[in-house]
Amino acid sequence: MASLATIFGSGAMTNSIREIEGMDVIFIIGSNTKETHPVIANKMLKALRRGAKMIIADPRRVPLVKAADLHLRLRPGTDVALLNSIAHVIIKEGIHDAEFIADRTEGFEKWKKSLTRFTPQYAEKITGVPPKDIIRAARLYGGSRRAGIFYTMGITQHTHGTDNVNTVANLAMVSGNIGREYTGVSPLRGQNNVQGACDAGALPNVYPGYQMVSFPLVKKKFEEAWGTSLSGKEGLKATEMMPAAIKGKLKALYIMGENPVLSDPNMNHTVKALESLDLLVVQDIFLTETAKLADVVLPATCFAEKSGTFINTERKVQLVRKAVVPPGDAREDKWIISELSKRMGYPMDYESSSEIFKELGELWPALAGITHERLRKRGIQWPCPTKDHPGTEYLYRAGFPRGKSSFTPVQYKPSAELADKKYPFVLTTGRNLFQYHTGSMTRRVEPIEVHAGEPYVEINTNDADKIDIANGDMVSILSRRGRIDAKARVSEIVPAGMVFVPMHYHEAAANLLTNDALDAHAKTPEFKVCAVRIKKK
Amino acid sequence: MINLTIDGKNVIAGKDMTVLDAARRAGISIPTLCHHPKLTSFGGCRLCLVEIEGIPRPVTSCTTLVGENMVVKTSTPHIVELRKTILELLLSDHPNDCMVCEKAGDCTLQDLAYYYGISENPYEGERRTYETRDGNPFIERDMEKCILCSRCVKVCDEVQGVGAIDFAYRGFQSKICPPFERDLDCEFCGQCVAVCPTGALTGKLWAHKGRQKNVNKVDTVCTYCGTGCNLTLHVKNNDIIRVDSAMSTWNEGWLCAKGRFGYSFVSSPDRLKTPLIKKRGKFKEVSWDEALDFTASKLKNIIKKHGADSVGGLSSARCTTEENYLFQKFIRAAVGTNNVDHCARL
Numbered sequence: 001m002a003s004l005a006t007i008f009g010s011g012a013m014t015n016s017i018r019e020i021e022g023m024d025v026i027f028i029i030g031s032n033t034k035e036t037h038p039v040i041a042n043k044m045l046k047a048l049r050r051g052a053k054m055i056i057a058d059p060r061r062v063p064l065v066k067a068a069d070l071h072l073r074l075r076p077g078t079d080v081a082l083l084n085s086i087a088h089v090i091i092k093e094g095i096h097d098a099e100f101i102a103d104r105t106e107g108f109e110k111w112k113k114s115l116t117r118f119t120p121q122y123a124e125k126i127t128g129v130p131p132k133d134i135i136r137a138a139r140l141y142g143g144s145r146r147a148g149i150f151y152t153m154g155i156t157q158h159t160h161g162t163d164n165v166n167t168v169a170n171l172a173m174v175s176g177n178i179g180r181e182y183t184g185v186s187p188l189r190g191q192n193n194v195q196g197a198c199d200a201g202a203l204p205n206v207y208p209g210y211q212m213v214s215f216p217l218v219k220k221k222f223e224e225a226w227g228t229s230l231s232g233k234e235g236l237k238a239t240e241m242m243p244a245a246i247k248g249k250l251k252a253l254y255i256m257g258e259n260p261v262l263s264d265p266n267m268n269h270t271v272k273a274l275e276s277l278d279l280l281v282v283q284d285i286f287l288t289e290t291a292k293l294a295d296v297v298l299p300a301t302c303f304a305e306k307s308g309t310f311i312n313t314e315r316k317v318q319l320v321r322k323a324v325v326p327p328g329d330a331r332e333d334k335w336i337i338s339e340l341s342k343r344m345g346y347p348m349d350y351e352s353s354s355e356i357f358k359e360l361g362e363l364w365p366a367l368a369g370i371t372h373e374r375l376r377k378r379g380i381q382w383p384c385p386t387k388d389h390p391g392t393e394y395l396y397r398a399g400f401p402r403g404k405s406s407f408t409p410v411q412y413k414p415s416a417e418l419a420d421k422k423y424p425f426v427l428t429t430g431r432n433l434f435q436y437h438t439g440s441m442t443r444r445v446e447p448i449e450v451h452a453g454e455p456y457v458e459i460n461t462n463d464a465d466k467i468d469i470a471n472g473d474m475v476s477i478l479s480r481r482g483r484i485d486a487k488a489r490v491s492e493i494v495p496a497g498m499v500f501v502p503m504h505y506h507e508a509a510a511n512l513l514t515n516d517a518l519d520a521h522a523k524t525p526e527f528k529v530c531a532v533r534i535k536k537k
Numbered sequence: 538m539i540n541l542t543i544d545g546k547n548v549i550a551g552k553d554m555t556v557l558d559a560a561r562r563a564g565i566s567i568p569t570l571c572h573h574p575k576l577t578s579f580g581g582c583r584l585c586l587v588e589i590e591g592i593p594r595p596v597t598s599c600t601t602l603v604g605e606n607m608v609v610k611t612s613t614p615h616i617v618e619l620r621k622t623i624l625e626l627l628l629s630d631h632p633n634d635c636m637v638c639e640k641a642g643d644c645t646l647q648d649l650a651y652y653y654g655i656s657e658n659p660y661e662g663e664r665r666t667y668e669t670r671d672g673n674p675f676i677e678r679d680m681e682k683c684i685l686c687s688r689c690v691k692v693c694d695e696v697q698g699v700g701a702i703d704f705a706y707r708g709f710q711s712k713i714c715p716p717f718e719r720d721l722d723c724e725f726c727g728q729c730v731a732v733c734p735t736g737a738l739t740g741k742l743w744a745h746k747g748r749q750k751n752v753n754k755v756d757t758v759c760t761y762c763g764t765g766c767n768l769t770l771h772v773k774n775n776d777i778i779r780v781d782s783a784m785s786t787w788n789e790g791w792l793c794a795k796g797r798f799g800y801s802f803v804s805s806p807d808r809l810k811t812p813l814i815k816k817r818g819k820f821k822e823v824s825w826d827e828a829l830d831f832t833a834s835k836l837k838n839i840i841k842k843h844g845a846d847s848v849g850g851l852s853s854a855r856c857t858t859e860e861n862y863l864f865q866k867f868i869r870a871a872v873g874t875n876n877v878d879h880c881a882r883l
Contacts, residue, residue, distance in 0.1 A: 017764070018787065034698075038726060038793035039764050045698040067698055156882070189763025194881050196858035201865045202879045208862060213875050226870045231845065235875030239882060241849045250849050250876070252839045254832075256864055257853030258880055279835045286807055296832050297820065299809035302802075303760035304770060304777060308857025310758045312765025320857055323755035323770040324777060324803065328810025329825065333853075333860040337867050339825070343833035346871035348863060356859040379765070379787070433724060434794055436761050442795060444802040447674035447741065451725070524882040 003165040003522060005210065009401030012195060015148060015184030015394040016314045021046050022182040025140050025147035029057040029079065030154020034064045035433040037188050055137050057082060058154065060500060061493045070136055073495055074127040076426050077158055077415035077529040083167035085123030085134050087174055088115045090142030097176025104399065105173050107407040114409030126412060142175045146182040152190060157527040159416045161519040166408040173407060179396035189313035196311035200360060204235030209364025225363055237523040242273035252279035256333060261289040262438035265525040266481050266516035267509055283336055286440045289506055299330040306332050308353040317370050318379035415529035416517035419497065423479065423531035426498045427513055435504035455486040455508035458500040464490040467534060474537040479530055482512030485537060499532060541607040556598035556609055557585055567611050568620060568649055570734050571686035572599040575789060576695055582686055583623050587611045621653050627684050629660035640736030642749035646684065675725040675741060675798050683737040685711055689729035696791060697728050725794040731781060742798060746778035759796045766796050777803055845873035852879040
């Protein structure tokens with residue numbers, strides 16, 4: 001998201017879910033949309049019924065491949081080479097949008113030069129994708145002016161995730177597929193309110209509304225609004241907090257509704273970090289793996305027990321309504337935070353969540369026109385600067401906030417840890433259809449647990465034959481950081497040389513294996529590529 | 538634009554509209570069982586029969602396009618007789634167990650039987666019986682209640698792109714089933730449950746939790762992925778007993794397995810109910826005052842000793858925007874550091 005904000009001005013999905021139905025080309029890269037965003041996949045299927053074409057770039061044969069026109073089965077972590085090569089072909093064939101490039105972008109010539117060596121033949125060596133498929137993808141996507149790109153963590157969770165996002169953006173710009181209806185760059189958000197958490201400023205470098213903490217004028221604005229002096233120093237990112245705890249620089253951590261023990265890479269390292277703290281406070285609805293390590297556990301409420309807003313992946317602010325009373329003495333998170341703040345000598349008193357939202361809107365013009373009252377009728381997409389503004393379905397209609405957007409030359413860099421003799425498989429992690437994230441909710445839903453309650457590892461048929469593993473055998477998966485045991489699912493879903501482990505299962509936690517190497521810019525860990533060995537148990 | 542007359546009323550319709558849609562838009566109701574606005578029509582149930590001047594036999598209005606100066610009659614005595622007969626035939630092979638049916642009060646077949654006053658069964662005879670229960674954990678498939686309208690088959694294929702079920706056998710033996718009549722093994726999105734007009738398809742989780750009476754329906758947003766589907770929680774006695782989504786929502790009423798069936802964690806016995814403080818390695822239940830005082834004083838001490846930057850906060854993409862705003866404000870203004878983040882990268 002940070003990289004997308006740098007390129008275009010806003011770190012969010014540029015277009016809307018509704019527009020998917022009207023797209024002519026849908027390019028999905030690094031997103032298992034049918035399993036992780038099923039209802040968005042339904043919209044895509046609707047477009048296909050209308051005659052739209054679909055390209056999927058993914059090492060795995062994900063369920064939507066069945067409906068796609070083209071499957072680019074690239075080697076994990078080689079997205080830059082693939083996308084550069086597609087751009088190379090678009091320019092070579094002259095199907096780029098010259099007018100858009102001239103009017104709304106800069107740095108085209110320099111970027112064009114950086115693509116010279118990314119011929120389809122060169123890209124094939126890196127990605128394993130046949131040149132004819134790269135050319136076909138380029139003609140489909142680059143030849144359309146109603147084409148959208150969709151991605152998720154398959155693009156971002158790499159040590160070169162920022163590079164990946166840059167190449168995606170380059171592709172949208174070279175084909176002019178941004179700033180209009182039925183186009184756009186659409187990172188699909190994985191959690192109900194990850195957009196809202198970012199918008200509200202739960203980020204170490206920005207205040208609410210992506211306003212930089214390091215700009216003195218911005219800092220002054222928030223100091224005045226909040227009536228206290230603030231720090232102008234950028235804070236630690238989540239993935240930097242764990243090493244800081246081990247080094248003794250971070251002494252206390254207050255965690256609200258997260259389970260980093262399971263969701264962060266290299267679990268042993270995370271546990272060690274949390275155990276090094278002087279104070280760990282966890283506010284959650286269950287005694288999660290993280291809460292078990294806490295000094296204080298505060299019982300909180302879930303979505304059905306509170307009122308407020310969630311902001312979805314397309315920037316749509318929607319009203320969440322209280323339906324049931326929380327169990328026992330569990331309290332709303334906003335009550336807990338306010339009580340704690342009062343005891344810290346900084347009282348924050350609000351009558352209701354709508355009053356909190358109003359304050360946020362006063363500090364960030366994009367939300368200024370939205371009130372809980374307006375949301376009672378329907379959700380509204382930001383930016384919505386005034387009370388009579390209908391909201392914004394797609395961004396950059398009138399241009400980019402920073403004037404012109406820049407092409408970013410990107411060179412291919414291999415992942416931090418590659419398969420070798422000792423660890424010959426590439427492990428990638430992700431979600432499946434039924435379970436959700438660290439499973440603290442879905443694993444307590446009986447039908448889901450009955451149907452999808454068992455951890456597994458996907459192995460390619462040929463690989464399984466070679467190491468004498470049959471479908472259903474228990475195997476050990478070992479990396480340099482840890483080991484888990486799970487049942488083998490032998491199929492063609494993963495290509496040879498790759499295995500896949502879902503992240504949901506604490507008894508076979510994928511993140512015991514993953515590498516905590518980070519993207520230098522976004523500090524996103526490389527969940528999608530690390531080296532492992534498979535052993536029959 | 539096309540001008541036509543329906544039941545003596547002048548109606549203007551678009552040229553691609555069916556007679557059924559034109560009538561409904563004009564406020565004239567025509568009963569249907571197999572028709573669904575989001576699915577293709579095939580004139581299967583025959584309930585939407587209407588008379589059109591110049592056409593010798595009744596036609597299905599769901600598959601007939603409007604025509605200029607068309608004159609349509611939707612409820613002549615002949616049509617009403619036909620509809621009653623169709624309903625009697627359907628009900629002659631339908632369990633008469635509305636007393637215990639999950640769908641009672643929300644069942645199109647029941648509504649139509651009520652509307653046309655059908656209580657007798659003039660067509661006694663053989664009945665379809667299904668003894669084996671589908672073993673899947675999500676969807677109850679009571680096939681004796683199936684009227685073969687094919688909405689489930691269509692939604693699975695046309696909307697979900699899965700095709701997990703289809704018609705098998707012919708004539709009286711016709712049934713809808715997964716391949717080789719195995720247990721259902723699909724995405725369990727429950728779209729079929731949502732469109733089923735009878736009690737044939739229901740959620741297994743719903744059983745005996747309550748029907749339509751004294752149910753409070755609360756519109757909200759799904760708690761799982763970032764799509765933000767709109768849901769309606771059905772609440773009874775402070776318990777969520779069912780989840781569905783209206784066709785008028787932006788997600789058109791479509792949900793996934795998690796959104797539709799993944800709600801029971803809310804009332805899980807594992808929920809945290811009291812604040813806990815760890816003392817000598819063991820959690821002890823404490824009051825809110827004790828937990829909050831302890832936390833605040835510990836934080837103040839750490840800030841005093843090591844500075845505000847030795848404290849960090851992880852906010853949550855699961856919580857509301859307002860809670861996230863408060864959380865970061867707390868870390869920034871009350872603690873005094875920018876060490877605040879959440880799981881956007883994870």
